Amino acid sequence: MTKYDDASWHCGEDFPKGLPEKNSATHTGMFLNWCMNNNLHSQELKEACENEIESLKRREITGADFVINALDGKFSEHDLNDFGNAFSKDYYVDETDFADKFSSFATDYINIFDSLAEERDFEYETFYHIEDTYANYDLMKQIIDHRFLEWKKYRNLN
Secondary structure, X not given: OOEEEEHHHHOOOOOOOOOOHHHHHHHHHHHHHHHHHOOOXXXXXXXXXXXXXXXXXXXXXXXXXXXXXXXXXXXXXXXXXXXXXXXXXXXXXXXXXXXXXXXXXXXXXXXXXXXXXXXXXXXXOOHHHOOOOHHHHHHHHHHHHHHHHHHHHHOOOO
């Protein structure tokens, strides 16, 4: 089983003091939110978390809320369908052929928020200081949408 991410991996000594634990899942939550809004989640996840998924789609909770509360901080291949896993294994995972040619999710995430911060004349203290908001999700959504189209072309799926 492939585990893509786990909030506990981010909560070690390097995690900034004073930030909520949920911030360890902001990035994962944005990606998984996109997957669920594009129906790339597994049937098992849909059955196990139907109410939470509907709350997410209505924007009543964020992706990080979902990851922490519904998935105990873990994001794995069991959460996605075959198509979602194929995309995730090329884009969410670092150092893949697709990521080398286009980009990875983590690189896009860092670049978009570093650029945004620079435009606003500030700097995020760490990766974990990026706010878990729908405004930020909407920025990432545009990038993921673009990468998904590139990926489908890359995989000859159009």
